[in-house]
Amino acid sequence: MMGPVLAACLLIILSTAWISQANGATCKKDGGVCTCNDNTKSVDCSSKGLTAIPSNIPTDTDNLKLDYNKLSSLSAKAFHNLNKLTFLSLDSNQLQTLPPGVFDHLVELDELYLYQNQLKSLPSGIFDKLTKLTDLQLFQNKLQSLPHGVFDKLTELKELSLNNNQLRRVPEGAFDKLQNIKDLRLNDNPWDCSCKDILYLRDWINDNKEVTGAQDAACGDQQSKAVLDVTEEEAAEDCVYPNTTTAIPTTIITTLASSNDDDIPELPVPQENFQKFLGYQEPDHLPTQPQCLMSISGYLGLMMSLVLTSAAILYVIHFLKKA
Template identity: 80%
Template structure:
């Protein structure tokens, strides 16, 4: 009777191996789209030319990297299952908008990177649930304005990057709740120092000078430091396309007929492509990469099935003889 016992043990071992192999395929440890690390609960899907977020990312992920892909939009419930996430990076994608509430479930998020995208605006309250956030990076986008109170809930925020956008001014009081801020990046932006909306930013910079790193670098379009702007210089009322003030029809026509190809692309420093080192472009990209296994994973799975079938037949053979 030792034969059937040994065969049963072999069957259990092979079944466990098969389950482990299947889980590995789900997490793509076998050379598939994303690289997963169970020990650190991190998932790296960078540089895969993804147009959608993979659907099989473990819900207990702590760190999620989606840099250097082709994401142009996010579903409103894209991150609703990742309540344990503390780090989320979406740098170097093609995001043009963020849906309202997309980050609402990320209540433990500590760092959020959204640099090198094409964001032109932010929804009101987009960061309100991220009360533990300490690092927010919005640089190298096309932001033309900020919503009122957009940072009001971020009392733990220490680092804020707004550099290389298209900001002319910021709303009154937009930085007042950032009591923990130690570093901010504001330039280059086309700060309009002839408009009285700039006076809040100028006063805030003077008050925080020496307390917040990088704050003095903000300069007006005429190269004057924002902190040196006086009320006499900023006497004009502000009229921008993103306000409720009526815009002359001729301006609307001009904007509508403008060609996006005429807008220069922002240069991306070489250091932002360090993740490409050692990365080779695959000869063939699957249409739904998040749902496919690599060849090695597939062969391993098939081998497990063959061995399991052999073990079952072995058990049946000995049971019949017994």
């Protein structure tokens, strides 16, 4: 009866090894796609074509690079086990949104790179837990607005890049809590210098002339006039800024409100918007091709495990029949 017992043990060992491997390794040495350095606690997943963040990133990781991939969304819990991170790069992806709370556990984070994505807005409080952050890069996105107080908790921030976005204004007091700011990039945004709201930004730039880059902010798409030079007579409009549209003078809003409903054309609703209206949501995390594919050695190891497992099962069946 020792034959079946040995075969069963072999089956258990091989199955355990196969399950461990199939659960999705992160580091190349384990059959994953990322390069991991145990000495520096760094994980480099740059330029891997990823559409989702790899699972099983070591919890003691200090430096995580996810730049130059194809990430279009993040799970709200994507980084919840990585509270040792001090550096995180998500730049040069296709991120369109950031879920609330996605960075809440990164209490040691010092540098966060989100530039060269497709972000149109930021959730309120998205950076509130990052009280040790000194470098935040948001340039070359599609930001149309900033939530009130979005930078209020970042009192240690030294570098903030908001250039090359679609910002027309910032909320009153947006930069007042940035006590240590040294470099603030605001250029290449269509700042609306016809609205009174621009006067806060003008005055802040004037009061903080030692901050590098801030004085480069210019009005409108043509960038022909510096925000710093705007007069109160020029910024005379009372403007309303919806979260998802550009500034609309109040005179236009009044005209729209008084128009006949019959004159408003019916617009088709995209299917994805209709699904969102009904409450449909895509799953947070789907397996991706780079995650599912293993290295050649890992793949061969998996095939060998399957072959040996099958052999062990046949061996057990054979002895059970004889018994």
